[in-house]
Amino acid sequence: MAWPEGDVFPEGWSNASAMGSKWYVDYDFSHSADASLAAVSSGMDMARLRSPTLTLASSADATFWLRLDGNASGAFTVDWVPPDDDASTLLYIAPIGSMEWSEQTVSIPAGTGYLLFRIVGYSGTEVQAWIDDVVLPESSAPTVASVSWPVTIAPLQAHAFWPIIIFDGARVLWPVTVVSATPDVASVPWRVQVVHESSASLVWPIAVLDAAVVGGLDGAGGWSAAPDGRWQPVVTLDGADIAARLTGAVSVQHADNAARTAQFAYLPASAVQPMSLIGRPVQIAFAQSGGVSAQTLFTGVIETPEIDVQTGVITCTCTDQAQDVWAAMSRPAIDALVGGRWHPALGEPADNYEYMRARLESVPASWALDALRRPAIVLWDAEARSVTVRAADVVDGSLSVSLPSRSELRSRVTCTLQYRFPRLRIRGASARYAQSRAFFVRGTLEGVEAKQWLTRDMIMGALEGAQSSGWTLAAPVEIEHPRPQTIEPTSSIGGLGGGYTITAKDAQSWALGFKALLRARWAQSITETRTVTVVWPQIEAQLGTPAAETIGATLESEFDTGKWEADETVAPTTFATFVGDLHEDYESDGATAADADGAMLALLDRAWVRLYGASRSGRVRFSLPCRPDLWLDTHVTVETDTLRAAGKIVEVEHVLDPASGEAVTQLAIAVGMPGATPAAQPLWSLPARPVDAYSPPLSAYGCQIGTYVGGEIESPVFNEATMIGFVTNIEDLGLTDAQRNSRNWYPLQLSIKSPDIAAESRDPREVASDTTIEVAVPTSLLEIL
Amino acid sequence: MATTWAFFADAGLTVPLVGGATIIDGDVYTDRLVYFGSPATGKKLEAASAPGTDAIEVQPGYTPSPTAGGSDITNLKLALSAVDLDSAIGGVPLIVGTTLYSGPGGAVPIYVRTLELTLGPGVYDDVELVTNGLAESDA
Numbered sequence: 001m002a003w004p005e006g007d008v009f010p011e012g013w014s015n016a017s018a019m020g021s022k023w024y025v026d027y028d029f030s031h032s033a034d035a036s037l038a039a040v041s042s043g044m045d046m047a048r049l050r051s052p053t054l055t056l057a058s059s060a061d062a063t064f065w066l067r068l069d070g071n072a073s074g075a076f077t078v079d080w081v082p083p084d085d086d087a088s089t090l091l092y093i094a095p096i097g098s099m100e101w102s103e104q105t106v107s108i109p110a111g112t113g114y115l116l117f118r119i120v121g122y123s124g125t126e127v128q129a130w131i132d133d134v135v136l137p138e139s140s141a142p143t144v145a146s147v148s149w150p151v152t153i154a155p156l157q158a159h160a161f162w163p164i165i166i167f168d169g170a171r172v173l174w175p176v177t178v179v180s181a182t183p184d185v186a187s188v189p190w191r192v193q194v195v196h197e198s199s200a201s202l203v204w205p206i207a208v209l210d211a212a213v214v215g216g217l218d219g220a221g222g223w224s225a226a227p228d229g230r231w232q233p234v235v236t237l238d239g240a241d242i243a244a245r246l247t248g249a250v251s252v253q254h255a256d257n258a259a260r261t262a263q264f265a266y267l268p269a270s271a272v273q274p275m276s277l278i279g280r281p282v283q284i285a286f287a288q289s290g291g292v293s294a295q296t297l298f299t300g301v302i303e304t305p306e307i308d309v310q311t312g313v314i315t316c317t318c319t320d321q322a323q324d325v326w327a328a329m330s331r332p333a334i335d336a337l338v339g340g341r342w343h344p345a346l347g348e349p350a351d352n353y354e355y356m357r358a359r360l361e362s363v364p365a366s367w368a369l370d371a372l373r374r375p376a377i378v379l380w381d382a383e384a385r386s387v388t389v390r391a392a393d394v395v396d397g398s399l400s401v402s403l404p405s406r407s408e409l410r411s412r413v414t415c416t417l418q419y420r421f422p423r424l425r426i427r428g429a430s431a432r433y434a435q436s437r438a439f440f441v442r443g444t445l446e447g448v449e450a451k452q453w454l455t456r457d458m459i460m461g462a463l464e465g466a467q468s469s470g471w472t473l474a475a476p477v478e479i480e481h482p483r484p485q486t487i488e489p490t491s492s493i494g495g496l497g498g499g500y501t502i503t504a505k506d507a508q509s510w511a512l513g514f515k516a517l518l519r520a521r522w523a524q525s526i527t528e529t530r531t532v533t534v535v536w537p538q539i540e541a542q543l544g545t546p547a548a549e550t551i552g553a554t555l556e557s558e559f560d561t562g563k564w565e566a567d568e569t570v571a572p573t574t575f576a577t578f579v580g581d582l583h584e585d586y587e588s589d590g591a592t593a594a595d596a597d598g599a600m601l602a603l604l605d606r607a608w609v610r611l612y613g614a615s616r617s618g619r620v621r622f623s624l625p626c627r628p629d630l631w632l633d634t635h636v637t638v639e640t641d642t643l644r645a646a647g648k649i650v651e652v653e654h655v656l657d658p659a660s661g662e663a664v665t666q667l668a669i670a671v672g673m674p675g676a677t678p679a680a681q682p683l684w685s686l687p688a689r690p691v692d693a694y695s696p697p698l699s700a701y702g703c704q705i706g707t708y709v710g711g712e713i714e715s716p717v718f719n720e721a722t723m724i725g726f727v728t729n730i731e732d733l734g735l736t737d738a739q740r741n742s743r744n745w746y747p748l749q750l751s752i753k754s755p756d757i758a759a760e761s762r763d764p765r766e767v768a769s770d771t772t773i774e775v776a777v778p779t780s781l782l783e784i785l
Numbered sequence: 786m787a788t789t790w791a792f793f794a795d796a797g798l799t800v801p802l803v804g805g806a807t808i809i810d811g812d813v814y815t816d817r818l819v820y821f822g823s824p825a826t827g828k829k830l831e832a833a834s835a836p837g838t839d840a841i842e843v844q845p846g847y848t849p850s851p852t853a854g855g856s857d858i859t860n861l862k863l864a865l866s867a868v869d870l871d872s873a874i875g876g877v878p879l880i881v882g883t884t885l886y887s888g889p890g891g892a893v894p895i896y897v898r899t900l901e902l903t904l905g906p907g908v909y910d911d912v913e914l915v916t917n918g919l920a921e922s923d924a
Contacts, residue, residue: 193922193923195920195921195922196920197833197918197919197920198787198788198918198919198920198921199788199915199916199917199918199919200788200790200791200792200821200915200916200919201846201913201914201915201916202791202792202802202804202819202913202914202915203804203805203848203910203913204804204805204806204845204861204897204899204912204913204914205804205805205908205909205910206805206806206808206856206860206899206904206908206909206912207805207806207807207808207907207908207909208807208808208809208810208901208904208905208906208907208908208909209807209808209809209810209906210810210906211809211810211811211812214809281801281803283803291908292906292907293906294908295807296807299803321799321800324797324799325794325795325797325799325800327797328795328796328797328798328799328889329795329796329797330796330797330889330890333796372794372803372817373794373795373800374794374795374817374818375795
C-alpha cells in the first residue's frame with residue numbers, strides 16, 4: 001500500500017517506516033508504577049496508538065506482530081474506529097501478561113476508520129507492549145492536498161512512561177522528517193560590560209583641638225592659639241607638606257561676598273614648571289610649634305603662580321573658587337540655603353552664581369565658603385558665635401574706626417514695578433430706530449399725509465455699512481413692520497380720494513423701526529505702574545534730606561493681540577450679548593498678577609536690605625595675635641576705654657611670617673548707625689493694584705440714527721455729512737409745481753454711524769499708584785567714649 | 786581602573802573633599818556634610834557583588850588598621866539627613882542606594898558626625914570613609 005500522504009499522521013504513530021504494502025511500526029507501550037497509579041481508574045486507556053485513516057471498499061485483514069510483558073492487570077486491544085470516534089468495533093483483545101512475539105490478525109470492516117491499539121484498564125507495577133510489522137489492507141488514498149507531519153505523543157496520564165524503541169533490523173529505514181511551525185521568539189539585547197571592581201575612599205583625620213586655643217579674648221590678653229608664642233605654618237601643596245620650603249609670609253584673606261584668597265612663596269625642592277601648578281590643591285593651616293592644634297585657614301587651588309627666575313622662588317596666589325562652587329549648585333539647593341525672594345522679572349542671571357547673588361539681595365546676609373570650601377550664608381545679625389575683644393587682646397595701635405559714610409547711607413528706596421498686559425475688550429452697542437405709523441401716514445381733515453417709507457432693504461444695507469468700522473452684528477436684526485390697513489381722512493374730504501392703503505405686501509417691505517446689537521472686539525495694552533517708596537524716617541530726619549535710590553522691574557504678559565482681534569475663534573472667546581463692556585486681562589505663564597505681586601515683594605525686600613546694607617558702611621578694624629577660628633560668621637564686641645562697638649566680621653586676614661615670628665589676624669567688623677536697636681525684616685502688605693478710573697460715556701454704547709424729512713416747507717438743504725439716519729420726504733400729494741420746486745427734497749436713505757471707541761479705551765494706557773511705607777532698620781552698638 | 790565616584794565638598798561636585806574634622810576638646814562632636822558622586826557624564830555605579838541588587842555602602846574603615854589610643858570607626862556616624870545623625874550608630878555602614886548615576890543630580894549628600902569620644906587633643910589618622918566594592922559602567 002502507499003504511504004498515506006496527506007493524512008493526519010496518527011497520534012503516536014511515530015518512528016514508522018514502510019516498505020511495499022507493509023508498515024513497520026516498532027512500538028513499545030509501557031508504564032511504570034509510581035504513586036500516581038492509585039489515581040488510575042479501571043478501564044482507562046493507559047497508552048494508545050493510532051494507525052493512519054483507511055478507506056476500504058470491502059472488509060480485509062490486517063496483521064501485526066505483538067509482544068506483551070508485564071506485571072499488571074488489563075488488556076491489549078485493537079479497535080476499529082470510524083472517523084467520528086463513535087461505535088468503535090473491538091477487533092482484538094489479549095490479557096496483559098507474558099506473551100512472546102507472535103503474529104496477530106484482525107479483520108477490518110468496510111468503510112473509513114483507523115486501527116486503535118491500546119492498553120486498557122491497567123493497574124499494577126509495570127507493563128510493556130511491542131507491536132511490529134503492521135500490514136494494513138490496501139486503502140483508497142486520502143484526498144487531503146497537503147502533507148502535514150506533526151508528531152504528538154501524548155500519554156494519557158501525567159506520569160506515563162512513553163518510550164519509543166526503534167529496532168534496527170533488516171528493514172528499510174523510513175526517516176521521519178518533523179517540520180514544525182516557525183516558533184515565536186522573544187529576545188532582549190544583552191550588552192555585556194566588563195568593568196573593574198573598585199571603591200572610593202577618603203581619609204578622615206580627626207583633629208581634636210584643645211579648647212583653650214579658641215578661648216581667651218575678653219581682655220584675657222595672651223595668645224590662646226599659640227600660648228607659648230611658638231607656632232608654624234602648615235602648607236600642603238597637592239598633598240605634600242612644603243612648609244619647610246616657604247619663603248616670606250603666608251597670608252590668607254577673606255571678606256563678605258568674595259572668594260577666599262591666599263598667597264605664599266616657596267622654593268621647590270626640584271625644578272617645577274610653574275604652569276603645572278595652576279589648579280593644584282592647597283591647604284594652609286596655623287599650628288602650634290610641632291604641628292599641634294593645627295587650624296585650617298584656607299582650602300583651595302593655585303590660581304596664579306609667578307616665578308622669580310633669579311632665585312627660583314615661586315609665588316602662588318590661591319583661590320577657593322567660590323564663584324565656581326556657587327555656579328555648580330542647583331537653583332533648588334541655592335533657594336534652600338539662601339531663602340529670600342526672586343522673580344525672573346528682576347533680570348535673568350547669567351549663571352547660578354549670579355542667581356545666588358540676585359536672590360541674596362533680598363536677604364540681610366552675605367555669602368562665603370568656609371575654610372573647607374562649604375557654601376555658607378551668613379546673616380548680618382546672627383550671633384551664633386560671639387566674642388568680646390578688649391584692649392588687652394588687640395595688637396597695640398591697631399584699633400581704628402571709620403564711621404558710616406553719609407554718601408553711603410540711604411534713607412529711602414523707591415521700588416517701581418511695571419506690569420504690562422493686554423486687556424481684551426468686548427463692547428456691545430445698540431443700533432435702534434423707531435417711528436409710529438402716524439409718522440409715515442396719518443389722516444387729516446384735508447385727507448391723508450404720508451412720507452416715504454423706511455424699508456427692510458434700507459435697514460440691512462445700513463447695518464452692513466455700520467459693520468465696516470470694526471463692529472459686527474451680534475444678534476439677529478429685529479424689524480417692526482406696519483400692519484396692513486387703510487388710513488382714512490378724518491373728514492369726508494379725502495385728499496387721496498378716500499384713503500391710504502398699506503397692503504400686506506407693503507407691510508412686509510416697509511418698516512416702522514428696527515433693533516440691532518453691534519459688537520466690537522479689540523485689545524488694549526495696559527501698563528500698571530506700582531511705585532512703593534520704602535522710607536527709613538529716623539535716618540532721613542537725621543540727614544535732613546532724602547538719600548534715595550531707585551530700583552525697578554518690568555513684567556510683561558505676552559499675547560498675540562493681532563491674531564485675537566482678527567479671528568473670533570482665538571481664545572478667549574467671550575462674546576457680548578448685551579449693551580455694555582466686558583474685558584479680560586490676559587496673563588501669560590510667569591506673568592500673572594500673582595507674579596507681579598511676587599516681583600513687587602522681592603523689590604521691597606531688596607529695598608529694605610539696601611537700606612540696612614548701606615547703613616553698615618562703618619568699620620572697626622583691629623589686629624589680634626593670630627586667631628584662625630575667627631571668621632565671617634563671628635559677631636565681635638569691641639570694648640575699650642575709647643570705643644564700644646559691635647558687629648559681624650566682614651573682613652579677615654591672617655598673615656603668618658615665619659621670618660619675623662609674627663602671626664597676626666587683622667579683622668574688620670561692620671557697624672551701622674548708632675542705636676543698638678534691632679529691627680526685623682518687614683512682612684509687607686502690598687498696596688492695591690492701580691485702577692483705571694476712565695468710564696466711557698453712554699454715547700459709546702449707541703449708534704447715531706437721526707430722522708430728516710425733506711419736502712416740507714422748513715426742510716433745510718440736504719447735507720449728507722450731517723444728516724446721519726433715516727432721510728425721507730413727504731409724499732408729493734397734490735403739490736403744485738411751484739410748491740414742489742420751492743422745497744428741498746432728499747434722497748431716501750438710511751445711514752447708521754456706529755459709536756467711536758475712545759482713545760482711553762483703545763490706546764495703550766498707563767495706570768499708576770504711589771505708596772510710601774515706613775520701615776525700621778537695625779542700628780549698631782557704636783559709642784565713641 | 787579607579788571609579789570616578791568620590792567625595793566632594795559641594796553639591797555641584799566641583800570641589801574634591803579634603804576629609805576629616807576638627808573638634809574643639811569638649812565639644813563632643815562636629816558635623817560635616819559631604820557629597821558622594823561623580824562629575825563624569827553617562828556613568829552609573831552599582832555594587833560589584835550583585836550589580837543593581839546589592840546596596841552601595843559608605844562606611845567608616847581603618848587606614849589600614851586600628852591603633853591603640855587612635856581613632857576608631859565608632860568615632861564616625863553616617864546618615865542621609867542631619868536629623869538621622871542623632872539616631873545613627875558609630876561605625877555602621879550607610880546604604881546610599883543600589884544604582885547611582887553620575888552628574889550633580891545624582892550626588893548623594895552624606896552627613897558625617899565625628900565624635901570625640903575618648904580622644905584627647907591631637908590629630909588621629911586611623912579612619913577613613915570607604916565604599917564597598919563597586920562597579921562603574923556606562924549608564
